[in-house]
Amino acid sequence: METARGASPLAKSRTDRKKTPGPDPQLLERMLYYLKLTREAESRIEQVLYRQGKIVGGVYVGRGQEAIGVGSAIQLVEGDVVLPSHRDFSCFLIRGFTLRQILCNWMGRANGPTRGRDNTLHIGDVNRGVIPIISHLGDTCPVACGVAMVLKRRGKNNVALVHFGEGTSSRGDVHEAMNMAGVMKLPVIFICNNNAYAYSTPTSKQYAVKDLAVRGAAYGMPGIVVDGNDILAVFSVVAEAIARGRRGEGPSFIECKTFRMSGHSAHDAAEYVPHELFEQWKQKDPIARFEKFLLAKRFLTEKQIERLGAEVTEQVDDAVAYAESSPLPEGASAAEGVYCGPDCWWKESSR
Amino acid sequence: METARGASPLAKSRTDRKKTPGPDPQLLERMLYYLKLTREAESRIEQVLYRQGKIVGGVYVGRGQEAIGVGSAIQLVEGDVVLPSHRDFSCFLIRGFTLRQILCNWMGRANGPTRGRDNTLHIGDVNRGVIPIISHLGDTCPVACGVAMVLKRRGKNNVALVHFGEGTSSRGDVHEAMNMAGVMKLPVIFICNNNAYAYSTPTSKQYAVKDLAVRGAAYGMPGIVVDGNDILAVFSVVAEAIARGRRGEGPSFIECKTFRMSGHSAHDAAEYVPHELFEQWKQKDPIARFEKFLLAKRFLTEKQIERLGAEVTEQVDDAVAYAESSPLPEGASAAEGVYCGPDCWWKESSR
Amino acid sequence: MAILTYLEAIRQGIWEEMERDASVFLLGEDIAAYGGAFKVTAGLLERFGDERVIDTPISESAIVGAAVGAALMGMRPVAEMQFMDFISCGFDQIVNMAAKIHYRWGARVPLVIRGPAGAGVHGGPFHSQSNEMWFVHTPGLKVVVPATAYDAKGLIKASIRDDNPVIFFEHKYLYRRVKDEVPEEDYVVPLGKAAVRREGSDLAIITYGAMVRTALEAAGQLMTEGISVEVVDLRTLLPYDEQCILASVRKCSKVMLLHEDTRIGGMAGELAAMITEKAFEDLDGPVVRVTAPDTPVPFSPPLEDYFLPGVQKVVEAARKLAAY
Amino acid sequence: MAILTYLEAIRQGIWEEMERDASVFLLGEDIAAYGGAFKVTAGLLERFGDERVIDTPISESAIVGAAVGAALMGMRPVAEMQFMDFISCGFDQIVNMAAKIHYRWGARVPLVIRGPAGAGVHGGPFHSQSNEMWFVHTPGLKVVVPATAYDAKGLIKASIRDDNPVIFFEHKYLYRRVKDEVPEEDYVVPLGKAAVRREGSDLAIITYGAMVRTALEAAGQLMTEGISVEVVDLRTLLPYDEQCILASVRKCSKVMLLHEDTRIGGMAGELAAMITEKAFEDLDGPVVRVTAPDTPVPFSPPLEDYFLPGVQKVVEAARKLAAY
Ligand SMILES: Cc1ncc(C[n+]2csc(CCOP(=O)(O)OP(=O)(O)O)c2C)c(N)n1
Ligand SMILES: Cc1ncc(C[n+]2csc(CCOP(=O)(O)OP(=O)(O)O)c2C)c(N)n1
Ligand SMILES: [Mg+2]
Ligand SMILES: [Mg+2]
Secondary structure (H helix, E strand, O other), X not given: OEEEOOOXXXXXXXXXXXXXXXXXXXXXXXXXXXXHHHHHHHHHHHHHHOOOOOOOOOOOOOOOOHHHHHHHHOOXXXXXXXXXXXXXHHHHHHOOOOHHHHHHHHOOOOOOOOOOOOOOOOOOEHXXXXXXXXXOOOOHHHHHHHHHHHHHHHOXXXXXXXXXXXXXXXXXXXXXXXXXXXXXXXXXXXXXXXXXXXOOXXXXXXXXXXXXXXXXXXXXXXXXXXXXXXXXXXXXXXXXXXXXXXXXXXXXXXXXXXXXXOOOOOOOOOOOOOHHHHHHXXXXXXXXXXXXXXXXXXXXXXXXXXXXXXXXXXXXXXXXXXXXXXXXXXXXXXXXXXXXXOOOHHHHOOO | OEEEOOOOOOOOOHHHHOOOOOOOHHHHHHHXXXXXXXXXXXXXXXXXXXXXXXXXXOOOOOOOOHHHXXXXXXXXXXXXXXXOOOOOHHHHHHOOOXXXXXXXXXXXXXXXXXXXXXXXXXXXXXXXXXXXXXXXXXXXXXXXXXXXXXXXXXXXXXXXXXXXXXXXXXXXXXXXXHHHHHHHOOOXXXXXXXXXXXXXXXXXXXXXXXXXXXXXXXXXXXXXXXXXXXXXXXXXXXHHHHHHHHOOOOOEEEEEEOOOOOOOOOXXXXXXXXXXXXXXXXXXXXXXXXHHHHHHOOOOOHHHHHHHHHHHHHHHHHHHHHHHOOOOOOHHHHHOOOOOOOOOHHHHOOO | OEEEEXXXXXXXXXXXXXXXXXXXXXXXXXXXXXXXXXXXXXXHHHHHOOOOEEEOOOOHHHHHHHHHHHHHOOOEEEEEOOOHHHHHHHHHHHHHHHOXXXXXXXXXXXXXXXXXXXXXXOOOOOOOOOXXXXXXXXXXXXXXXXXXXXXXXXXXXXXXXXXXXXXXXXXXXXXXXXXXXXXXXXXXXXXXXXXXXXXXXXXXXXXXXXXXXXXXXXXXXHHOOOOOEEEEEOOEEEOOOHHHXXXXXXXHOOEEEEEEEEOOOOHHHHHHHHHHHHOXXXXXXXXXXXXXXXXXXXXXXXXXXXXXXXXXHXXXXXXXXXOO | OEEEEHHHHHHHHHHHHHHHOOOEEEXXXXXXXOOOOOOOOOOHHHHHOOOOEEEOOOOHHHHHHHXXXXXXXXXXXXXXXXXHHHHHHHHHHHHHHHOOHHHHHOOOOXXXXXXXXXXXXXXXXXXXXXXXXXXXXXXXXXXXXXXXXXXXXXXXXXXXXXXXXXXXXXXXXOOOOOEEEEOOOOOXXXXXXXXXXXXXXXXXXXXXXXXXXXXXXXXXXXXXXOOOEEEEEOOEEEOOOHHXXXXXXXXXXXXXXXXXXXXXXXXXXXXXXXXXXXXXXXXXXXXXXXXXXXXXXXXXXXXXXXXXXXXXXXXXXXXXXXXX
């Protein structure tokens, strides 16, 4: 098991040493953009729309852990596939879903990507290389293996990234998948966002090791711990794992230590979390931290960051308005599209 | 991960160092007795009864790996529980099932412990502390956790031993159980008999690590490799794990390296196994090896060993004759005993 | 007598059984300090301690398997699935390990697997399922589905005392919406006994779970049209109460089978077969099924409304059958 | 035309599809060099190589999940369960991941899960199960159960070409016992179409899998007693062929539903319900079910013989129904 902390594209990072190109300035700005857009959109959903009763059903957000989704998915190229967890809003944006589409989905609208059939981030599109989670935790890990078998056979050096929480790591499917990926040397990057809680369950009741990353060694793959609130560190570590995968050297396991800066879901006050922890982790906020870095290194000015913030708010406003004015699906459409056939219901309109 | 090789109760073994008492001479003789009885009974089943068509259905034997069942289960005391794999014939004998009962079960007789309902070693008795495997590999590992939760709460320092093959280690249930045992510090000893094959599948297609024992570390428990064909080594390593369990220090994982000196089942000629391997491993036969040791150290004489052999043959003859002359169950009894109730069918006659 | 919600009644039932019998204990995800996702087990940790109210990792298969192990050791584990949808992850341990042990070698496996099931709260395809039929079709299990608070308490107590593995489906829509008088003293509602919730003579609606309310509401409406409807609440799906069902069939000669679960392979099919086998001569019309369509449970409210059999659908089908 | 066994016909079907379509590949335990526990996939590794015939670790859930992932990427995976009993270990991936994807977001999930099922070979409770109903009750899946070698080939080919997840139950008792003429050229037996195996007029037996033989044998015996029996082989259980079933019901006016699976919640219940809903007026007697009793499959031959519906049980039930 290895530990990587705070490698940056400017310092002599692990990445530099191995001559993987570090992020360029434009990329840094895109990263900040996605971080901020994700934060803003999720906050609007959790703290406004949900409270207004405009979102029915469960609301899970990834506040405080946005660096993991952005720092990893931003590196994907065409042909790669991502299987995000229920807290990886950013991955959908990065892979080209519009905020309007996503908001429509959260609000059960007919023109959301699932046409109201499924909720939250259960949004998929094979053409965009996004395979969504189902609620049954861990189930996407074996799916990632199947994706990677095909990627490997295609021979275009593509990889699959699958995200899951530390609680999910207890499920049998995660084990079966990591073992299978190890045996078959599949290009899968297993990214565990260890946010200290699984619903109300602290890690001490979830596993009996210090770092979950030790599991890598159990499957013959690298297991790396990284500060999940440091987007540059996440970027570097994932870059290396992706490079490994592209080179045909097999899977990697990355444990991103972070913290869930919210309840489990919008109805959960998280009273089981000691208040100090929220205070402590607030200091490590991945967005503030990245902004500070960008300012210090003069990649961006305060003004530019402000403008980004305004842009992001505007986009969320627009998407919310669009979703709210979008129609709900016709009830009777519920009976359609169970099966795929020559007269497939889904094909009739574009998604 | 630790490695233990050939610790004997006489040499300065790991066990001695820790002052766990080594096996005494009487115990050594009992161990040889069970080894030989197991070998003889299984050979009769596989090579005689099966070929005579007297056993219908699958026949799995543990030839060559008897030291694992004997060297581990022999150490159990009242209140301990064993969950043997499909190749651990010896465990049933050690825990007090008679050979007659076991043979009756193999032959589907009414007076077998399952009354003809289930086959092979699917034989259980809670009072004897034996919970049998079901065909679904790995399923007994979580069951062992539940057993151990109760043992722990009873506070009598009892432990549960669960045996399974290296192929079985790929199943999600094994992971979920090992993780749960680690988190709850349950007194479970996970004993993996790594016999190099899972049906036709070699270990290279089953896992991507050198030693499965490395998995211990993934769950916060010791992971130990031992020569599974050296009964004294198995004994020592298991003794230490049991002691740990009894002291309330939680689970252990032991990987016993051995070899399946048979096909997967009686109908499998194992043509996929390079012939040399059988030759090589024949040299390491656990029974011959143990006999050599007992002779060299003068624990037993040739004569005594011969007598043991004759005794064992006689017992198997008796059990086979008994089973063959035992009645098959009445067809209509198949409908009884699905549920346990006040008028429970199972209670009506003794098992 | 206190008025309790369905949810409180379940909690009280578990509580009383834990007081009565030290071998009863609970395990599941987030059930201890947090008291469960729906708070069914709230307060139990404080009263009974962490040896009897056990938080587990996210490992449904190990939860069920551990419950089996504990049951074999003489305990009476009650395992929670955070949502009954996730029972599919512990499925193998239920149908192969728990269900078959007694048949195979005679040991008792007294355990309960319980949790919230059913739709109506916009939970989407993975938090709304009605998965009872997998278990109704598995010999060796019992399957229980309470529809009232009184029954919820009486049935959970009977389930905990039963010597067999019981799958206990709580309807999450009813948790806080249904309230009745629930005696504080000890009582059980025996497994395997249905209840006639409303007497009638023209048509029997046989149903269970949240659809009992729907049936009763429809029956009230139909009364005003002069159609007298009897409503039977199955309460236990396996074993089901053949006698009670057949009595209503014979009395009314027309039968509607109603459930929230999907149609093909649903409980209604089983009952229709049993009824046409055993009471063919008594039937004055086809056995009608009103069920959800054969789709996953969709999320968006208009879709979910369409999916769920509602009062209007029941009324219309009843009118047609009555006129047959 | 060549005479092939049921098993050889399946292998030939898979083989031809792999020749036709490079996106078809196989995964499962011991299927490559060993050719599978029953040798269904023997020879395929040699022909198609180890990228298309893939041995996996013992991980049924990962096998199914990987098949889903590959299917989403445009492939047509065919996953083997060494015995269909072990499908319970991959159950969650089937019913929640594979079955619901198309409904939820419109992607194609063309995959086949196949393997040996059924009793009659003294396999005991864990190598003899008939687990089709879990899947028949899961919208989004198709469920196929061939009874002849001709169908076995035509149905496996149709299943591989289908754009939905198909669960393909091969009956291990038939593997080497059933032989028919199987064309070497390309043909499919379409999913969802039943076949009338024998024409008759007094009584229709509707069945599938190994019980088709039992029904035909019983029909032969009944003919000598002057009872003319029609035998319908369902071939596909989901979607089932309502039209064909109803045609036979209308023709014979008496129906027996026959299966090897246990009774409560079995396919017979579903069909009985559909028939009494849609052809109530055509029935001249109760819809009779002949099935296994509600127990696990016992091991010992006399117990297993009792468990399985045999020719005599069918004949007796048919006589009674004919005389009704
Ligand atoms: C198989 C399964 N069991 C239980 C649940 C209920 N559940 C939803 S999220 C959650 C906690 C997940 O924890 P973790 O994996 O750490 O992810 P996080 O929510 O912390 O990001 C639980 C128990 C589920 N969705 N699936
Ligand atoms: C869940 C499950 N999958 C597949 C099988 C079929 N099967 C029976 S034994 C076996 C190989 C087991 O290998 P291993 O665990 O190494 O035990 P061994 O037989 O070598 O002792 C397989 C694949 C099964 N019994 N259960
Ligand atoms: Mg977490
Ligand atoms: Mg092995």
